[in-house]
Amino acid sequence: MTLEHLKEKKAILFDLDGTLVDSMWMWKEIDIEYLGKFGLNCPEDLQKVIEGMSFSETAVYFKNRFQLEDSLEQIKQDWISMSLYKYKHEVPLKPGAGEFLQWAKARNMVMGIATSNGREMVDAVLESLKISKYFSQVTTACEVAAGKPAPDIYLKVAADLGVKPKQCAVFEDVPAGIMAGKNAGMDVVAVYDQFSVHMDEEKRQLADCYIHDFFELLNEEKTGDLL
CATH class of the missing domain: 3.40.50.1000 (HAD superfamily/HAD-like)
Known part of the structure; x- marks a missing residue:
């Protein structure tokens, strides 16, 4: 072409x-930090597995795979809060x-x-x-x-x-x-x-x-x- x-x-x-x-560097950092709050390590296959998923689909995947008690809306809101500063100032x-x-x-x-x-x-x-x-x-x-x-x-x-x-x-x-x-x-x-x-x-x-x-x-x- x-x-x-x-x-x-x-x-x-x-x-x-x-x-x-x-910005992809940022999302790996956020995944590590987010899962760390629950005492969990970020699996090596995570980024490949969630590749292409929508924001909502990813939240469902996290909730199910990591057995999170937080609601889907809370999971998404946490990610938004963690990412907004980086999007506005570092990306x-x-x-x-x-x-x-x-x-x-x-x-x-x-x-x-x-x-x-x-x-x-x-x-x-x-x-x-x-x-x-x-x-x-x-x-x-x-x-x-x-x-x-x-x-x-x-x-x-x-x-x-x-x-x-x-x-x-x-x-x-x-x-x-x-x-x-x-x-x-x-x-x-x-x-x-x-x-x-x-x-x-x-x-x-x-x-x-x-x-x-x-x-x-x-x-x-x-x-x-x-x-």
Whole structure:
């Protein structure tokens, strides 16, 4: 996929954490701290298991797996409280993401976000980084029947933007998200993230192309296909 190919699309849809913003490190820290309050260690397989789950689905998983007495709402509220400061003050854009958003906006592409995160946290980071203006639609997985890798969230964002799936390009950082975009019938660009570096081979196999950062994509306009 080249930048010329992207220019043919009417819409660009983004995952948020690990794709547009560098925040996956934060969630591992929160999981360790949260479980530590109950005297529990964070299992090594946890991040892979919850990959793509909606915020609500993740709360259900935690409650069942770790036999937590707190209500689902209390679990989610604790996570929100633990994450809001970091989202507002410590989470940056991924390299080149701001420039790429400007590039797409200048070409009148419509853009949307499809995230597994909770709405309050999404709004916090979009406002902090001053990128809300770029997105005509922001949808969380809690608003659809099933989280990633199901295609529901990407199909909803496309429908809300008034475009067909084949007219969309998706940017994602983990296999479950890439599969969600592909299952929705969309072209998918896999984005490097340190948190998911051990999944790089799987990401390359699933996606239509792979980029290390958004600058790499912008520099591809005259150099041919991405690998």
